[in-house]
Amino acid sequence: MDTRIGSVDAAAEPTAKSVLGCPPTAHCNHIAPSAPVVTPEANLGRHLARRLVQVGVRDVFSVPGDFNLTLLDHLIAEPNLRLIGCCNELNAGYAADGYARARGVGACVVTFTVGGLSVLNAIAGAYSENLPLICIVGGPNSNDYGTSRVLHHTIGLPDFSQELRCFQTVTCFQAVVNNLEDAHELIDTAISTAVKESKPVYISISCNLAAISYPTFSREPVPFSIAPKLSNQMGLAAAVEATAEFLNKAVKPVIVGGPRIRVAKSGNALVELADASGYPVAVMPSAKGLVPEHHPRFIGTYWGAVSTSFCAEIVESADAYVFVGPIFNDYSSVGYSLLLKKEKAIIVQPDRVVVANGPAFGCVLMKDFLRALAKRLNKNSTAYENYQRIFVPDGQPLQCAPKEPLRVNVLFRHIQNMLSGDSAVIAETGDSWFNCQKMKLPEGCGYEFQMQYGSIGWSVGATLGYAQAVKGAKRVTAQDVSTMLRCGQNSIIFLINNGGYTIEVEIHDGPYNVIKNWDYTALVDAIHNGEGKCWTAKVRYEEELKEAIATALGPKQDCLCFIEIIVHKDDTSKELLEWGSRVCSANSRPPNPQ
Template structure:
């Protein structure tokens, strides 16, 4: 026999989850006690629920799913912003919350941690907007069915789910779970698929310079390998949207860079926008990924597939899924590498000159150059919302180097918790390099102590320019100034009684060079505070910020 919560633990383990993130509270202590009886799962205590949610998000990006355990109401509502981000980014998180005693619910008692009203279902109603399913487990005999349904929905929809468990039933006995592969797949409508393939293949075979642009929604479809294989088999030039950087190897033979409209990689936008047919696979067209919807693309020259729908020049085919479509299309289209050959003729190689005076103030360019030299298959990169996006997107990733940003939701502060999740998932396989702005770090700085607590060894570059730089470039004001912390001193405070992590404060190019020599010799967490001029930001941020500002400032339409 299992208990309600060990049944859940078994299902989490079957998903590939070996770690979960938790913040204790009186309503979830029984849940945590039962989870600790399942040794294959390791608990990671976070400083607060928001950070725990970000950690589960980062973990799911590596493992395919993540888990967070919170207490009722005050814990769940603290985490809800992170869960909303995971929802928007198509990440299946299993959020488990303790809930009031079943007798308290039946008797309509007024309880602590609530809104001082009899109805305690309000948390589920709030979570209904940012999850694919919410459920309240209050009868042990129903727990297996409710747990299995929630997990099935999370994996099918690639969205978070929210499970409340009454605090008096976590240890109640239920049947032992039968093994589940959690591998149910959607099947395309055969007639719609056939028609879509015929129309798309005709268009592609007629095109002179077809090009592929891959977006972030190919990952929830588990289609990244299929996209790479399709490009290789067809010869089509292959670009990625900014939120899909790292999803496909940048050493792919047809890779041409990041397509981001006017702030694309060098020579990439010229090839994409001059094509007579662009094939967007899993695109996420929002105002950030399109620079305020300012891309020079003709919808009539576009084929897209996402969310089970194919569009060929505006003609729509529904219930057609990515695996079926790409595999079928690959058999029907002719080899055509014209666009890639055009790219090789105009490709620009960007180089940054070495500084003539290493004692001069360190610059963003020099920092980026040094990070580039560090990268290998043994690293992963995570970039915070802001100038770090643009700097990290300029990096060239070697084979096997992972990359993560949160471009759809763009929640400032996300990266500190997500770094914890990524490094927890990767363990010692890869060392995560985090690029984080000072404003973002101030929002979630506590999780640095959790990284130290569990003896993880990431490398954190804290860009200190005393401002919310991305906001400055969109719309500046007094509100974008920061109280300038002594960031590197926080490492000493968070180390506690044992000295584990190392901190460096970098003001000059020589300081950075010296710090990186030390970093290469230690496996401890390394925190490098880089003092940058407020106006030393990526040129693409300047262009992007002005365009987004114009987009946000459009006057109301008359009538």
Template sequence: MDTQFGDLDTCNSLPSTNISPTEATLGRHLGRRLVQIGVTDVFSVPGDFNLTLLDHLVAEPGLNLIGCCNELNAGYAADGYARSRGVGACVVTFTVGGLSVLNAIAGAYSENLPLICIVGGPNSNDYGTSRILHHTIGLPDFSQELRCFQTVTCFQAVVNNLDDAHELIDTAISTCIKESKPVYISIGCNLPAIPHPTFSREPVPFSISPKYEFQMQYGSIGWSVGATLGYAQAVPNKRVIACIGDGSFQVTAQDVSTMLRCGQKTIIFLINNGGYTIEVEIHDGPYNVIKNWNYTGLVDAIHNGEGKCWTAKVRCEEELVEAIETITGEKKDCLCFIEVIVHKDDTSKELLEWGSRVSAANGRPPNPQ
């Protein structure tokens, strides 16, 4: 499917519709825009600066709010969602949330993924004052978060008044899709519940093409859990299979709970080889060995009898075959977690070659001055 873009002139020329004042708020307007471009699930972490915005996003028909365990995972989930749907979105709170999600946004930027990062910002009256707010670094300058996002997004919209909110939001979304890069939208916390005449206009027509399904360029450890959550949420009629290393899983394991809460039927193969094998093949050392977890026990604890979940620990090919038969048979309607215990040196020749090349590139001596 070809990607088509509406522009602001087209949007502004559309007639107003019979949207009630309660539906013509800034928050509902943003929600309608997301639904229009195919985003039906938004990954979020609540914070006091975004709570009113979340209220209005929840109220938007067709938009499902997925609460994540932390902002980094919310960003990774939006990344995975974008790889399936063609665009993804996350909502966090100002600075403490924004800086936490930043690494995921940087990964999406490097992978050319359209991702809309929405931040609940300070009260619009506080900009330009000497007031020091919580969730900041203790300075009256609120631009720290914006400056950080400027390097990893293709457009930044700081919405502090209603008159240009419509234009800023539309520009951000259209730029995100046209350039296939993340964008940043900050919404003042006192604005989402307020209506404005421009918010009753029809959304700009968009269509999106699905993109990549794995992260290679950025290579952020821990990406896979959140991305699996987002990808599976984007394709509810399919069963996602994820192969996740033990080191990566330890970074972002919490959001297996969100997978269960959403009723996902993902199959996760946890590769337990005792450490960061990919780093070992580049440069070995004691820092590449991690504490072993009882991974199936952890997932069972997260499951806690709520939702459908099945776990198994396998140590040989026969046990793996048996587990696969189970997860594709009687447990096909469950989230299935298979811990595959392998030797630390059991790796592919491609990884060995890649590690050797990276090691050689990293180890080049300085050029003569």
């Protein structure tokens, strides 16, 4: 009996005109292994550009150098990227920092060692602030690795690892791309790690590789699919149970938001907790702008002895406080002088909760915890009612008399009146920290400053990047004017000229805090040089300030407006005086007994 079954057996005995695995009567084409077509565009430079676009970068801040020029050509060729040339590497890094704050991720490109070590300070600041920043360096020719050659832009030793070693301490991943075989993997790992960890990464790319075609770059890169972090559900339940039990016994609990709300992306979850609990909400100074100040129970900035009016009294008298994403350093604690007790505190970090200096719960995400806790708390508005009873609105500073020198508190009253929902304030390190904390931010108004790292001059580049990421918003700060002019930005810049480093004066005075004064308005005019739209003014009196603001908001609103404010060298906020004395005391503590 014939037991063969149709085409199965027929396929087992192919005829001359059949192909193994096909019915003998069917036409079948040979299927050759898929071979990628390597075109001139299938190169490392294009792949890097496409990856930057995929993660949300639209502007890359750069300083050209001979090791990165070919790479810059490929970034320029990407239609969805703009290359923003900066005056120096430090400002490029600061601009990428500001851009990351506004857009979620930033990128800068510099050259090997001489550029890398220059941008390093900005990268360190971004690391301290948990910002995903992709720092790309044009590196040496791949043939020079492993040789004893000495290259320019280095310290004169045949060791190309100096820059890498420096970046290892201020980035969460480092990729040295000096061959094409693993370039795809290294670049993808670096960029995805920056996004996942919300920290800067370092990518060095040999200068001769960017334009070379290679099979791994032959296809459009598949968008990243980064697995979200998940809470341990048992730990989450236990943390919520312990916290709810503690807080529901409290008489006058409060909530204080901290800067790590940003990295945990938990601003909305904190608002949900505040709405559900009825607790008053304050912010630590470095979290200003991360919690909406139009919230009905917002009570201001908690900063110990230099808090906004009546805020410290409510926080420090509470019998329970929920600190969400705090950083307690010597600056935020006003020289370690906060009147807080650990046994009253719930400390909520991005992935950890500590209850009343007792049980700690790991692998618990802040967002999950806050939302689950909101469902378990009894409503309690006692602390906010106490705040309402003691609150007295701030008195407005007196107007200056005609031709009376302008005072800083009068200046900030006028700046406050300028703010709207499409504004953003970038505060420089110094007395602006304290004056800006007292400003009331309208709904939608952005606010940024760099408290953890505290680099004087940070706002110069950060505003450039922030403004580039959020087109159309007004900015209040001092800035990298020439690049802003080239980019057509219409920022309003207030430069407060007090002739020195006032914040350092109030910590410890000395002749080193006095600097040679410049004619800053004339400097900006020289930078302008008739190219682009720019308007400048120098202000000494309140009536001049009013006129300058009216001009900047009116006929010159499409220009970059630079307003230099001349004030007395000792015109500071009372908060800076108090803070400076306490920080000085902390800095000058004698050594512990041996």
